[in-house]
Amino acid sequence: AAKENKSGYAFFDISLSQRVRRRNMLELALRSALDHDSKGLWLTLQPQVDLQTEQIVGAEVLVRWDQAGPDEFVPLAEGSDLILLLGDWILEQSLRHLQELDQAGIHLPRLSINLSAAQLERQAVAERVHELVVHYGIDPRRLEMEITETALMSATEQVRENIRQFRMLGIGLALDDFGTGYSSLSLLKDWPVQVVKIDTSFVRAIGESEAAESIIRGILAMGRSMGLQVVAEGIETDEQAAFLVAEQCPLGQGYRYAKPLVLTLFMERWQQQNGI
Numbered sequence: 001a002a003k004e005n006k007s008g009y010a011f012f013d014i015s016l017s018q019r020v021r022r023r024n025m026l027e028l029a030l031r032s033a034l035d036h037d038s039k040g041l042w043l044t045l046q047p048q049v050d051l052q053t054e055q056i057v058g059a060e061v062l063v064r065w066d067q068a069g070p071d072e073f074v075p076l077a078e079g080s081d082l083i084l085l086l087g088d089w090i091l092e093q094s095l096r097h098l099q100e101l102d103q104a105g106i107h108l109p110r111l112s113i114n115l116s117a118a119q120l121e122r123q124a125v126a127e128r129v130h131e132l133v134v135h136y137g138i139d140p141r142r143l144e145m146e147i148t149e150t151a152l153m154s155a156t157e158q159v160r161e162n163i164r165q166f167r168m169l170g171i172g173l174a175l176d177d178f179g180t181g182y183s184s185l186s187l188l189k190d191w192p193v194q195v196v197k198i199d200t201s202f203v204r205a206i207g208e209s210e211a212a213e214s215i216i217r218g219i220l221a222m223g224r225s226m227g228l229q230v231v232a233e234g235i236e237t238d239e240q241a242a243f244l245v246a247e248q249c250p251l252g253q254g255y256r257y258a259k260p261l262v263l264t265l266f267m268e269r270w271q272q273q274n275g276i
């Protein structure tokens, strides 16, 4: 038994040190990429559709890197100042994308950008967005910031100031992964949120869990009575779509409609829809 324990421990040890090595390697590589014209980093846009008509009414910006997936490198960046550099690059590129779309005659009504808690807590991020909208000639009311519950839970002076300035600029606030946290409802009472995004985990359970379906109905009813927009995320199947349409969920996003697309493909997709 001692031998087993010993080898078990040794195995754990190796995999732990491998993970630490990968982390350090990725951190160095990401820092280097951000220092060198963001080589290997790019943005994708995932269409958001009106669920009744299936027309594109907006898009969410999702970052990509050739060395790792966002579920790995975004949290890694959040562990250091890298998230501020990465977040800043994402903001600037997002506005550039919107400008390029405008120049191509594609007037996307709304672009949603994910903000990390660290950006809201440690940076005058709203001021930065203000500079960028002026520089790129974008109407700030076309922008929406997606934030998670954790970002609003600290509620430091910097967080409050950023949220206040976003509101003054007419930039919308969306609560991401809605329903998965501990205090989703009280956050809606305390913060000027206009959009809630029903988390993928509920959408995935449509047809399988009556509890999940009831929660979705509850979020939609609350959205209607509070005048909030509701976006269902991660819609993959016809069955999920049919349920959401029947329950009058206004907006949706997911592989059933479109994957996250690089700018040129997003433009093609838009032009197909609009028969250009």
Ligand code: C2E
Residues within 6 Å of the ligand: 046, 061, 062, 063, 069, 070, 071, 074, 090, 114, 115, 116, 176, 177, 233, 234, 235, 236, 253, 254, 255, 256, 260
């Ligand atoms: P999120 O903000 O909840 O983004 C939604 C995720 O669902 C994206 O994963 C998207 O590609 C994926 N998705 C969309 N439709 C479907 C579908 O039909 N089925 C399934 N299974 N998945 C779908 P992605 O792009 O891998 O991003 C993962 C997470 O990484 C994001 O979750 C977000 O937390 C973070 N992230 C991605 N891009 C950014 C960014 O630009 N800034 C920040 N701060 N975080 C980002």
Ligand code: CA
Residues within 6 Å of the ligand: 060, 114, 146, 176
């Ligand atoms: Ca998001």
Ligand code: CA
Residues within 6 Å of the ligand: 176, 177, 197, 199, 200, 233
């Ligand atoms: Ca989400």
Ligand code: CA
Residues within 6 Å of the ligand: 177
């Ligand atoms: Ca997520």
